[in-house]
């Protein structure tokens with residue numbers, strides 16, 4: 026009979042030490058001696074890097090497109106299929122359902138069931154409901170701590186204090202209508218992605234953008250925030266100007282804050298938490314400009330409302346995941362931009378992390394004039410958006426349905 030093991034990591038801020046141990050072959054006794062493959066964000070990043078270096082990847086079926094041009098959910102499914110096909114002795118699954126839409130989850134559960142007699146699964150999960158039902162043996166990450174090693178176990182911190190936002194140092198002006206899509210279509214080499222999207226985003230609104238994997242959520246955000254050349258020929262106005270005319274991408278970004286969990290890996294310098302926050306006001310991570318006393322005070326206030334004053338001089342990249350994300354959202358928000366874009370901000374967090382992050386985002390919506398665009402495909406129970414743009418896929422591209430919620 027094949028062995029399977031679940032590792033419950035809920036409430037533990039950082040279990041990278043245990044994942045590293047397992048992926049290097051230091052497995053529990055009854056899993057030893059088998060060939061191991063791993064499904065995790067870091068393995069995915071490895072394939073993305075290879076793809077960028079060499080312009081192709083063994084994961085792309087036809088070599089017509091780069092691996093990085095696929096959506097985040099599509100990429101995860103391609104990696105999973107590739108690993109399953111190799112029939113390893115042990116397959117480590119690290120937060121396997123992150124970024125998968127609700128239609129894909131049962132499909133992959135069935136794929137795991139089909140091979141469970143051949144492959145031993147070791148599943149790391151933060152949310153109990155994510156555990157694969159056939160995995161009966163479950164251990165807590167705490168049980169693997171080596172008593173000789175220090176600091177392997179840091180608990181995720183407690184719920185933060187109530188969020189009253191510090192005011193902006195300078196007001197940024199913007200017109201009443203921030204984003205205006207008028208019958209926008211977008212396609213990539215013969216494949217229709219967006220179809221007749223008409224969507225108006227006004228000041229002081231809170232939007233959730235939803236839709237299954239590949240529906241076009243990130244594409245839509247990229248048209249607003251990014252330098253996507255496809256956005257230029259369309260009838261899309263940002264802050265009252267047609268995209269591609271008037272303001273440059275950098276001038277537009279002055280008025281926007283952006284956060285996506287994949288940003289975290291881009292920060293490699295050993296900046297302190299305070300420096301990271303200040304850099305949201307001086308537009309430079311390296312802090313080539315000296316921050317003013319007012320800017321330092323403002324950053325200090327943001328740390329205080331997050332309950333993170335004690336973290337001020339700690340190295341940002343060494344913090345637990347939830348803390349990093351809260352700080353980067355505060356950094357995106359510190360200037361009180363008219364528009365704040367959050368792309369799957371809770372992906373990969375445990376229930377406690379999600380609760381904190383959602384609470385922070387709700388506070389930003391309630392206590393500022395900033396409009397929020399929030400992408401996710403898991404329904405976020407506690408999130409309090411005013412409206413939802415639902416992307417509904419079809420062979421001719423996704424159409425947009427607008428739903429407005431009453432208080």
Ligand SMILES: Nc1ncnc2c1ncn2[C@@H]1O[C@H](COP(=O)(O)OP(=O)(O)OP(=O)(O)O)[C@@H](O)[C@H]1O
Nearest residue numbers: 094095096097098099213238239240241242243244
């Ligand atoms: N350069 C490209 N060439 C062809 N297709 C592309 C390209 N870039 C993106 N796509 C496709 O556009 C579709 C929309 O991708 P997008 O990343 O916007 O989806 P998404 O809704 O954010 O998905 P997910 O929930 O998986 O993150 C996907 O099917 C993707 O493969």
